Amino acid sequence: MSTIRDVARLANVSVATVSRVLNGSSKVSQKSKDAVLQAQKELGFYLNANARALAQRDSHTIGVVVSQISDPYFGEAVQACDDSIHELGYNLLVGQGYHNAEREKRAIDDLISYQCRGLIVHALALSEKELMAYMDTIPYMVMINRVLPGYESRCINCDNYLGECLAVEELIAHGHTKIAYINSSHTIEDTTERLQGYCDTLEKHGIKYDPSLVFNGSPSLEGGSDAAAQLLAHHQPIKDFTAVACYSDVMAAGLMATLHQNKLRIPEDISITGFDNLFLSTCLIPTLTTVNNPVRQMAEEALHRSLSLYEGKPIEAPHRADVHLVRRDSVTAPKE
Amino acid sequence: MSTIRDVARLANVSVATVSRVLNGSSKVSQKSKDAVLQAQKELGFYLNANARALAQRDSHTIGVVVSQISDPYFGEAVQACDDSIHELGYNLLVGQGYHNAEREKRAIDDLISYQCRGLIVHALALSEKELMAYMDTIPYMVMINRVLPGYESRCINCDNYLGECLAVEELIAHGHTKIAYINSSHTIEDTTERLQGYCDTLEKHGIKYDPSLVFNGSPSLEGGSDAAAQLLAHHQPIKDFTAVACYSDVMAAGLMATLHQNKLRIPEDISITGFDNLFLSTCLIPTLTTVNNPVRQMAEEALHRSLSLYEGKPIEAPHRADVHLVRRDSVTAPKE
DNA sequence: TTGAAAGCGCTAACAC
DNA sequence: GTGTTAGCGCTTTCAA
Numbered sequence A, B: 001m002s003t004i005r006d007v008a009r010l011a012n013v014s015v016a017t018v019s020r021v022l023n024g025s026s027k028v029s030q031k032s033k034d035a036v037l038q039a040q041k042e043l044g045f046y047l048n049a050n051a052r053a054l055a056q057r058d059s060h061t062i063g064v065v066v067s068q069i070s071d072p073y074f075g076e077a078v079q080a081c082d083d084s085i086h087e088l089g090y091n092l093l094v095g096q097g098y099h100n101a102e103r104e105k106r107a108i109d110d111l112i113s114y115q116c117r118g119l120i121v122h123a124l125a126l127s128e129k130e131l132m133a134y135m136d137t138i139p140y141m142v143m144i145n146r147v148l149p150g151y152e153s154r155c156i157n158c159d160n161y162l163g164e165c166l167a168v169e170e171l172i173a174h175g176h177t178k179i180a181y182i183n184s185s186h187t188i189e190d191t192t193e194r195l196q197g198y199c200d201t202l203e204k205h206g207i208k209y210d211p212s213l214v215f216n217g218s219p220s221l222e223g224g225s226d227a228a229a230q231l232l233a234h235h236q237p238i239k240d241f242t243a244v245a246c247y248s249d250v251m252a253a254g255l256m257a258t259l260h261q262n263k264l265r266i267p268e269d270i271s272i273t274g275f276d277n278l279f280l281s282t283c284l285i286p287t288l289t290t291v292n293n294p295v296r297q298m299a300e301e302a303l304h305r306s307l308s309l310y311e312g313k314p315i316e317a318p319h320r321a322d323v324h325l326v327r328r329d330s331v332t333a334p335k336e
Numbered sequence C: 001t002t003g004a005a006a007g008c009g010c011t012a013a014c015a016c
Numbered sequence D: 001g002t003g004t005t006a007g008c009g010c011t012t013t014c015a016a
Helices: A004-011 A015-022 A030-043 A049-056 A072-087 A101-113 A128-137 A160-173 A189-204 A221-234 A249-261 A295-310 B004-011 B015-022 B030-043 B049-056 B072-087 B101-113 B128-137 B160-173 B189-204 B221-234 B249-261 B295-310
Strands: A061-066 A091-096 A118-121 A141-144 A155-158 A179-184 A214-217 A243-246 A271-273 A290-292 A319-321 A324-326 B061-066 B091-096 B118-121 B141-144 B155-158 B179-184 B214-217 B243-246 B271-273 B290-292 B319-321 B324-326
Touching: A004 A015, A004 A030, A015 A030, A049 B049, A061 A072, A061 A101, A072 A091, A072 A249, A072 A295, A072 B072, A091 A101, A091 B091, A101 A118, A101 A128, A118 A295, A128 A141, A141 A295, A155 A160, A155 A295, A160 A179, A160 A189, A160 A243, A160 A271, A160 A290, A160 A324, A179 A189, A179 A221, A179 A249, A214 A221, A221 A243, A221 A249, A243 A249, A249 A271, A295 A319, B004 B015, B004 B030, B015 B030, B061 B072, B061 B101, B072 B091, B072 B249, B072 B295, B091 B101, B101 B118, B101 B128, B118 B295, B128 B141, B141 B295, B155 B160, B155 B295, B160 B179, B160 B189, B160 B243, B160 B271, B160 B290, B160 B324, B179 B189, B179 B221, B179 B249, B214 B221, B221 B243, B221 B249, B243 B249, B249 B271, B295 B319
Parallel strands: A061 A091, A061 A118, A118 A141, A141 A155, A155 A319, A179 A214, A179 A243, A243 A271, B061 B091, B061 B118, B118 B141, B141 B155, B155 B319, B179 B214, B179 B243, B243 B271
Antiparallel strands: A290 A324, B290 B324
16 A cells, blocks of 8 residues: 555655645646646555544544344435435445344444544434433434434434324225234334324224234334234234234335235235335335335434534424325225 | 543553553553543543554455445345454445446545455446456455456356346246346346346247347336336237346336236236345245345355455455245246 | 553645 | 645554
């Protein structure tokens, strides 16, 4: 690896000049510029980002931690973040928490030591207390999909409660009264809010909440399948429910696979709703009726807040993203 | 941000001692250790990863560039890489090329300047010439899904030709003779090899290759839908083909969505095969018959080669991962 | 077991 | 316009 000094020597200029040319800064004579560029090419030279970060006290880097990058939801979320991040001239660093407190901690710690200029974290396993400690030491840290009391303006999420109400309303509007619910086993705000939306909407229509129709799984495809398997196992033959509302599109996809394996037709036998409106939900057959979760908008909001915080700018009011129902083909009227 | 000096001062030891404690290295008295840890906690101190990388001439970091992290194929690939990377105690840096030469270049350049200790790149837009130039300047760079002549042992891919042969054989074995093909519009090796497998297998069974049954799209869900739309538009009513082999699972998913929109049933009206065996292919309805692409194994292989290369170790023989057919529900005999 | 000090590769005053 | 040089925060000899 050659250094800036090698380039300077070869180009017959000082290191300062090399730095100027390579950073496109201030006035440099065309002659020096050419010499430097030529020398750079000859040596295959790259500025050392670590050294730059150190000297500039700026890593040009934004950290994002999610559960798992291969999960479609987080794939889209990270994508959304990265797009905004690059637009602003920064680079993205991703950490993965794997639904696991230890790993979440490590992911956050790593990003902090990389001196990220912004930090957006999704954590579902760490306790409120631990997260609050982070929020206190890292003033520019922002959370997504989770709200910490006292830190509301640094927590970005969507209206989970309303979203789930809309989904269940849609099922009821089609005539369903026996509605099961597939839930995430991580009980953080979004989970409890969505479940609450489910319960309240049933109640509002005079339908009694039946806990034996609610099953949990990890918020993943596998988790959706698992929960679905439990649901079917506990209700044979299928007559206790005609529809299933799901915590997320991903879990809904898992549910659909399991229903299909069990020769149940969607929506003829069972209607389904998801949550998130991932691209995935348009690929499923039938396409999934779901609640739009504006990840992209939330990513932008989170990024801007984190950046502002880093610069010590005043904090705005809390942000709660709007949701709306997206009607597709997975909901129809119950049979008979 | 406090520095190691602040910690040293507060703990009443030298910076060297702080460094020793925080790196778990060599002999330090329990007393110093306690003092340092206490001071660290008090200050909320984190070692600066950039400074460490500089001092140690080791960033502890591996770079991976893919097309797009939200793409299910790359989601799984990055995941596989990250798992191996963490096992070895490194950290992952991801770059995205977005099917675009300029972006691919930038992603690679960024990772190089971060001083990655290993570099795994998937690039489909950059020319062979440009990539070879990179391979020459970065001796530890390894490519996936692409083979550069003269650099075979630094290029990891799977047996694309055989894989596509297996898929088409499967269709023919079910009685199909009119088989369309949906292809990626990026003509790199995997694309041409799979197409060749398709052609040769047809020919082997005495079926004439018909170019009017082959359509391109970008290797994405949207691309699959687009290509499918073209295919349908050019063959109305549908009587020129009874099956479609696809370049990838992701494109197959796009195709399935389009067929479904057009009221075509799978597999009753049209049989389909994919390529990759993503988790996605088990979620589609019907589940997709496809070719297993051992991404995880390839990721490990790529990582180990890159690391060896970095350490100047000898290069092994070329690696071409095995493939096999995975039978599911998207293929059946043609009608009538 | 500990500390002093010389770098790591770069940027950014500052002086010319 | 250009060069000199003092750091950035850390690790790692080398001596003590």
